[in-house]
């Protein structure tokens with residue numbers, strides 16, 4: 228215990244020093260030092276708290292933030308809100324909020340097993356699984372297999388007398404998530420949508436070709452099918468839940484995908500005893516997340532920043548642009564920026580898997596390290612575009628008014644750096 232106290236103090240000091248010296252927010256280095264001193268530190272820090280984990284390929288940072296806001300009705304909440312989503316980041320988050328009884332942790336989908344075992348969460352929220360910038364489609368299936376194994380093991384925990392069972396909140400619109408989560412003893416199904424279906428044509432259980440009809444899906448070869456959700460979006464502004472719940476929810480965050488994230492957050496919060504009516508006003512306060520969705524004013528241009536790291540994320544971002552364009556007379560220009568540095572994934576061939584047709588009607592500009600790859604793709608997709616070399620050129624090329632920016636990770640960071648800190 229003394230060692231854990233020492234390790235906790237080190238985490239906090241290291242994180243503070245890191246921030247003071249401008250080496251980042253310290254959420255990785257602090258945790259790394261603490262875990263070196265006490266490898267069980269995450270377990271120790273999680274003990275006695277009520278923890279929620281949020282995992283999936285897309286939307287986990289946003290959902291973590293929304294759930295943190297919802298649980299805020301119960302008191303202070305520890306959270307790794309800035310995307311440090313591996314055990315080092317979780318350790319730092321808990322060390323820095325020692326008095327918070329609740330914690331909401333965003334978990335990298337490859338670390339679900341470890342973090343589940345160490346934090347013994349009350350709730351695990353699972354959003355979706357699709358190929359990420361670093362993964363191939365095959366690996367998505369393997370990841371679903373691993374999740375299923377981990378979640379199946381919760382049955383043993385549920386059978387242990389006196390142990391508080393972990394409850395799973397899972398997206399029934401995603402066949403891979405459904406298959407993985409259906410191994411768990413207690414699942415709350417949420418209809419959180421699935422715009423990107425390219426990684427789930429095939430049944431993860433038997434390999435047959437899934438049949439889809441509207442939002443419904445089923446396997447013709449086995450018993451896997453879409454479970455009946457107990458939470459869903461009744462319309463654009465209303466979340467439906469069990470026992471006739473109809474909760475109006477107005478978000479500042481754009482797009483259907485974020486409203487779906489809000490449904491997941493409300494379903495998870497309900498398992499902590501938070502009523503949707505109490506949580507909804509808190510969700511409405513969330514405006515941007517580490518610069519994502521932020522609008523920055525520059526030279527009479529109103530620039531909205533959307534981060535999209537993988538094909539599913541790009542489709543979702545197009546959806547956000549679509550909605551914005553319907554509000555005004557002329558659709559705003561859209562800038563697409565793609566880099567292929569190590570953290571982005573060096574292989575950008577997935578660009579060819581995305582359908583860009585919904586951008587027709589917008590003026591489209593492309594930039595970033597891989598602007599010519601993007602240009603070829605848009606040409607094939609018959610979307611007119613202009614290639615620009617720098618963000619400065621973009622600003623010079625467009626008239627005052629709105630600009631939508633969709634960028635992958637380092638391209639997003641580059642643009643944020645040019646604009647100054649957006650948020």
Ligand SMILES: [Zn+2]
Nearest residue numbers: 430433446449
């Ligand atoms: Zn099947």
